[in-house]
Amino acid sequence: MRNGKMKPENLSRRSVTSRKLSTGCEILDGCLRGGISCDSVTEIVAESGCGKTQLCLQLSLCAQLPISLGGLNGSSLYLHSEFPFPFRRLHQLSHSFHQSNPSIYANHSDNPCDHVFVQNVHSVDHLFDIMPRIDGFVGNSKNRFPLKLIVLDSVAALFRSEFDNTPSDLKKRSSLFFKISGKLKQLANKFDLAVVITNQVTDFVESSDGLSGLRIGNLRYLYSSGRRVVPALGLAWANCVNSRFFISRSDDIIGKDRGEKDESGSSSVSRRAKRRLDIVFSPYLPGNSCEFMITREGICAVQA
């Protein structure tokens, strides 16, 4: 047995706050007291179209900011299980980011997209195949930015079709949650990474044992688009993350809808609708919430 782990860590030598990754939006950062924590697994739960992928793309770019500006001076690994990956949107955001932060790239003539590594994941087994490669990747990467952020978007899609609703299958599924979480937390701790995992919601359905309505965290009920919802993957998965944030949308529109379409020609995401981020649970953040909207430049908060 290695003796390294047998010595306790001297907590007073750690910096007073853990390293945080800015979301790129001041008011959101304020709500989160700096941003997403490193050496921690943060889950973002939301229904489709609420902006979780937008936030993840934005985090992947912000990771490249210097530490003084709330970044991690690092690159990101974006594991996506949902298709298609929004490459166009990433380029759009990258373009704005590059324009706002030219000094980071001037001397190297690269651009922000060079430091976001996109990998598709089509099943749980595939994810376990990838993980040991991440270890090697962090150590040997020729990238000038060390890996500092891992995004898994989404965990729910990995489990969508493979498991039935029988008790034994659910049990099997649960053990996989802990295996995934255990490995990601190990990576987060070893390399001081931020890990962000997105999750979906399902409609709330009352069950006879009352457990479907089991309260987890600061909010008694979760509502989005006027419907009551619950995070997917149940209580077992909830035990696997350090923090849970819930993004919801209301049907209120901010400003006039000018009927614009974005560059990909799609207007399916109503970018003017109000979004709200709630802290469901966190090891250090008090319950709090914040409103934002999504624009061409990315996420920007609504002033109170």
Next chain:
Amino acid sequence: MEAWRLPLSSSIRGKLISAGYTSLPSISSISSSDLARDVNITEEEAFEILRLAKQSSGSSSCNGSRSLINGAKNAWDMLHEEDSLPRITTSCSDLDSILGGGISCRDVTEIGGVPGIGKTQIGIQLSVNVQIPRECGGIGGKAIYIDTEGSFMVERALQIAEACVEDMEEYTGYMHKHFQANQVQMKPKDILENIFYFRVCSYTEQIALVNHLDKFISENKDVKVVIVDSITFHFRQDFDDLVQRTRVLSEMALKFMKLAKKFSLAVVLLNQVTTKYTEGSFQLALALGDSWSHSCTNRVILYWNGDERYAYIDKSPSLPSASASYTVTSRGLRNSSSSSKRVKMM
């Protein structure tokens, strides 16, 4: 027996302890006039202290160890010991009261609940509160914090430590206003240093660390609480051999019980909850309950009741079933502010 157990007024007790008289032998070997001078009290007060001290040592030797077998104790000794067991406060007096005064040293207490209910918060609060010095009614010990999930945040521990120092300064200011203020020397940074923090990332690391604890605590005898946050996380993955997993967990539980008894410290095991499929329906249960449920002295369940957090004594050899509400504030764990009856006996 400790001097702070004597039935004295708290201001006199405070003076006695700050002057250094923490044990009975130290009091009984001095004359009343010397004691009065040393502690800055009147001769009558000193005489009263000596009388009480003599009475206590007299009574304890009366029920004293007339054990037939070396190392065995009789029930009177054990009852006496249990009554004078030091306890660690949770900073929430309602919770303390259903726990019989606080988390008891020499016991293994399991605390379980859903994510976000406050398990880690209680863990951090206890690792700070164990350090409250005797002058403030604490036990002046150190903590071991075994973090298996990565939930421990230094900034949160610092926040709770700062609040604790502020509370202590207020307490000592009130207690010792009659003579030179014995300022609490403890700073929040000191509190952080007295938490031996271990991060384990796999079940093998966890087992190795638990096996190492005996040696570590022998070298750090002032450790008075061991917190594991959480005990079952690394064991909820698939194990090829479930029988082996049960055996490993039972052995770990036994080790903790031995540590608690050997070093007279509190072991607090934080646990997750799961839905257990029994008799055709799902019910809430503590994780890995079957391999684990026999291994703890006390079990506390944390749960939501409406918008309030509650703690419930689920299993204890001596405490009655009762529940109490608590809140998690920026300063740590505190009583909830609702004025209705907060402690309910079952």
